[in-house]
């Protein structure tokens with residue numbers, strides 16, 4: 001094989017990587033090479049392992065370095081990218097006349113999770129673009145679903161995300177405002193106090209029929225309202241309902257509950273109130289009083305928007321511009337606050353930042369950067385079409401951010417010891433970062449017993465293949481002890497593998513994986529001098545170092 005072919009493979013691998021977010025697909029590169037150089041088809045046993053090893057190398061570089069490398073080796077291959085490259089920008093909002101007022105409205109049931117970050121980022125992007133205010137309103141009108149710590153955790157999460165909140169409000173401070181408007185709606189004849197059985201009321205609505213309470217005279221409604229507020233009804237015996245059109249073609253929009261009775265104590269206001277607003281009442285009133293110009297919410301709130309518009313119309317209020325983005329399905333992730341909380345209490349999860357959860361705290365702990373989350377949602381946009389969340393895409397965006405700063409180290413899981421015979425002393429060096437020679441090398445000299453450790457998996461492979469390359473050090477032949485066998489890298493072309501290794505100059509390392517398991521092994525000792533939190537363990541992935549002490553290091557796996 002000509003030396004030149006390696007360069008050609010590398011260039012195609014770089015090109016493929018640059019087009020696909022930093023990850024070249026070895027199969028695509030194989031297809032390309034065999035397509036362009038049919039002579040190699042008969043030598044696939046030789047060429048495919050070579051391609052695989054070059055692709056692996058290229059994939060560990062990170063998108064920025066790949067682009068730079070291709071720019072200097074074969075810029076023509078980048079040209080296609082220019083055509084393909086899209087710059088993502090959110091669409092303009094309608095009716096922007098000066099500063100905007102927007103909001104996020106989390107329920108304080110726990111800290112934020114990755115799903116909540118979408119609405120937070122979208123609103124933040126627009127307020128930063130147009131200027132104005134971004135309000136965070138705690139919607140705590142269901143006392144049974146509140147975690148008091150969430151009032152502190154949510155602002156911390158927003159701050160970490162880089163979402164800049166102008167003002168915070170708490171709905172449980174504002175009950176009198178909701179009562180005031182409700183009373184006005186009753187006086188207008190646009191709301192009623194209903195004492196029907198809830199199922200009967202619903203069935204009547206489904207049949208487009210008014211319940212017996214709906215058309216009672218206003219005076220009687222007001223008397224009932226006073227009784228309601230005074231606590232003369234039990235929970236569930238009466239509700240205040242806003243009238244819409246009882247024959248509305250969309251059954252979900254027909255008459256909706258505005259106030260209900262709740263005697264469960266509230267973590268902030270205790271038993272001060274028994275009349276609790278339902279979201280359509282409190283949200284419409286607050287959005288009006290806080291002078292929202294634009295409201296961005298998920299499509300699941302579309303019917304709520306229709307309901308809330310009745311309140312705007314009855315009160316003669318100007319409506320904000322409403323936007324409803326499509327739903328997002330986030331696969332393989334624990335997002336349910338109540339379940340996470342239960343698992344924390346049961347001692348199964350370590351806390352809200354347990355890596356098995358999708359909380360913002362878990363993202364932070366895993367080394368996912370807020371800039372990556374932001375880019376993900378900006379690129380997802382605001383369209384009404386439902387989307388599938390891709391962890392791989394988020395990881396790709398994160399890799400682009402952290403790759404440059406993440407120095408490379410070897411980690412050997414479940415280490416197996418080999419002593420090497422046949423040489424006095426072996427020295428090897430590898431750059432801390434292949435794109436940053438100025439950062440220097442990791443250099444090791446192995447003498448004395450000449451002991452190395454490789455992972456149990458690699459050890460098995462070594463015993464089968466009989467020969468292995470200790471990456472950036474030398475080749476060895478299988479045996480007890482193993483035997484030094486030169487430093488000729490061309491053994492890789494013969495199909496032998498290069499493996500990560502550590503010498504006695506190593507420390508214990510534990511890596512907490514996203515499934516909660518712990519990969520245990522040894523890391524090369526130079527990692528103790530590393531000042532950055534993010535490192536890349538070659539062939540393992542990116543890891544955020546969480547703890548370093550005399551026992552070694554503990555890291556959290558980010559992604560490959």
Ligand code: GLU
Pocket residue numbers: 105106107139283296297298301
């Ligand atoms: N608290 C609601 C939520 O977070 C508010 C949604 C809205 O009104 O847009 O789902």
